[in-house]
Amino acid sequence: MRYITGGIALGAALVLGTLATTAQATAAPAQPSRSGGLYAQSELVLTVGHGDSRATSTIERAATLSCRPTATGSHPAPRAACAQLRAASGDFGKVTGVVSNRVCTKEWNPIVVTADGVWEGRRVSYTYTFANSCAMNDGKGLVFEF
Incomplete structure (x- = not known):
């Protein structure tokens, strides 16, 4: 009888341990999977404002631009802006440094x-x-056209 009681106690402990582990696994929130690292591959906030520098300018307009996996955001022409940035290899200096013959x-x-x-x-x-x-x-390019 002593061995049967011990067997029942061991069986009950195993069942309760399994139930507790299952309950914890069920209660744990699912973590989102990330395949591209900590940050999204291309997510930008663009601004335009009046002032002498970034620190002193008053922001008048702002837009978001996401280029991966598809071109989206509040930018009015995200596909064209992303295409211009890809063509410039992400170099914003090439986007804003366009020189033309316009007289200002x-x-x-x-x-x-x-x-x-x-x-x-x-x-x-x-x-x-x-x-x-x-x-x-004359020189803002499509990226800052919003």
Whole structure:
């Protein structure tokens, strides 16, 4: 009888242990799977504002731009903006550094554009100051067209 009681106690302990483990596994929240690392591959926040620098400018417009897996965001033309960034290999200097033959005044009324976030897994923080709205309209590219 003594051995049967011990066997029942052992069996009961195994069953309760299994139930407790199953309950814990069921109660644990599912963790989202991430295949591309900590950050999304291409997620950006773009801004346009008036001022001499990033620190002193007043932001007038902002847009989000996500280029992977598909082009989305609040940017009005995300596909075109992502295509321009891919063509420039993510170099915002190539996007804003476009030179044309347009003649603008030498008025100093600075407009600051910024891009912050992640581009193809790299942390990005970019700032460019245009002398005035004419210079900005001439050189902002599709990325800052919002």
